[in-house]
Amino acid sequence: MKRGTYIMERIITSLLETDAYKFSMGQAIYHQFSDYKTTWTFKCRNKDVHFTKEMVEEIKRQIKAYCELRFTEEELEYLENIVWIKGSYVDFLRLWQARFDDFTIDDNAECGLNIETKGTWLNTSMYEIPTLAIVNEVYFRMQYNYDELFESFKKRLAQKVEKVKDGTYKLAVFSEFGLRRRLSAEAQDLAVKTLAEADLKDSKFLGTSNVYLAKKYNVTPVGTMAHEWIMCSGQGNHKHNPAYSNWYALDAWVKEYGILNGTALTDTITTDCFLKDFQLTYATLFSGVRHDSGDPVEWGEKMIRHYEGLGIDPKTKTLLFSDSLDFERADKLFRHFNGKARVGFGIGTYISNDTDVEPLNIVMKTTRCNGQDVAKISDVKGKGMCKNPEYVDYLQRCIDWRLTHETKI
Incomplete structure (x- = not known):
């Protein structure tokens, strides 16, 4: 079977197919930050990886298929039996569906793939993990044997x-x-x-x-x-x-x-x-x-x-x-x-993903919240992702000031 010449089966088959912390955070977002709006941006950190136009189209098709999914009652019952999940959040998930209109997907990027999502934090947070899983599987199925x-x-x-x-x-x-x-x-x-x-x-x-x-x-x-x-x-x-x-x-x-x-x-x-x-x-x-x-x-x-x-x-x-x-x-x-x-x-x-070829190093990070830049400044350089270096500088100065000037009362 030649790469890139076939239609794949649906990659994400259940809305449970995400990381558990998306439900942990999702419940708290639903109860405390339901009006927050966020922007998420995809980035491929591999310097030698390029996504073809065929890959981009397949990724788009797979994300559309993901957006058709709904939670089943069996899945919701499983979630409600997790000790920290509340019934009010389960009722919200019973109504929840991903919106393809929240996605921008094109080839306008150095690596050949641009993905951005905009919308409520409740929605866009849920998109991150399935999107990355889709990108990975499409790439490895179409790029290699x-x-x-x-x-x-x-x-x-x-x-x-x-x-x-x-x-x-x-x-x-x-x-x-x-x-x-x-x-x-x-x-x-x-x-x-x-x-x-x-x-x-x-x-x-x-x-x-x-x-x-x-x-x-x-x-x-x-x-x-x-x-x-x-x-x-x-x-x-x-x-x-x-x-x-x-x-x-x-x-x-x-x-x-x-x-x-x-x-x-x-x-x-x-x-x-x-x-x-x-x-x-x-x-x-x-x-x-x-x-x-x-x-x-x-x-x-x-x-x-x-x-x-x-x-x-x-x-x-x-x-x-x-x-x-x-x-x-x-x-x-x-x-x-x-x-x-x-x-x-x-x-x-x-x-x-331990195989004979190098895995992808891809991320999808929050870059804006409520119309303002947000940033991560971790314990090593290179893991942050913010489109506005001025905001990163501002955040770093705030951190430095607190660490050097704040004393216990």
Whole structure:
């Protein structure tokens, strides 16, 4: 079968086929920020990747098909049985449908693919993960011999899982986080099925961020908040000082969930700034923190010192690592932090798209909220995405001022 000469089957077949944190954030958005408007922008970070016009048309066709989907009653019942999901949000989802009119999709970009979505935060937040999954699968099916890629995927998956089964790698508790950058729906399904059924030594496979597959294989749907939550709830109100984005985000999260569903993301406007707001109340209420940029060992040791400084035993809190992990890196981190804190891992591309070719490094990020720029300034350069460098400079100056001038009262 020649690449690019066939019509693909529908890639996204269920509205549950998204990351769990989209429902976590979605419920809080519905209850507290339903009037917020956001713009999302696609970016391909690979320098040698080009999307053909045929790929762009197929991506457009697949997104139109996604926009036809509705939640089934069986899916809604599954969501309502998740302890932190409320009936009012489920009723909203019963009516919800993606709007293709919210999308702009064309070839007006350096990589050959431009995607932008504009609309309510309630809608546009839900588009990110299915869109990225569609882009990935279209690209790999049309650019390469997919059958050969899938065979290399299966071989590599079997080899790495065997090393967890025999105890070569000790991963403590880990989950699969690879929906947005998976080779294909078929590949991610196989990976989750294999891990869910494997008899693992010294490791526990908790679940997957893909709610559809969590339901299918009776494992835990894993995920709480993403950078968009801090960016929009903290910077979307133009009266807010953006250096306090984390406080606004944590406050709104606790109003929604109390002590439930609480893993805080630390690096949206640097972990140092996050720790200014992650004081005794929030550090007690949240069950742990997630690492997504910067040196993971330095970050983990910093978090342990912070908990200890607040009089909290770090052994009662979870350090969740999720930045570009493979089993070897996770094993080293577990061995380093074992006994110091609870340790968990969210492992994405290494599980869902490990083949003989390089995976795509694609993202879709919030670039505006309520008509104003928003930005992420993580613990390393290159992970942020904002169209207005003047706003990034303003945000950085606000952060710097707070870190150098703010003192405890």
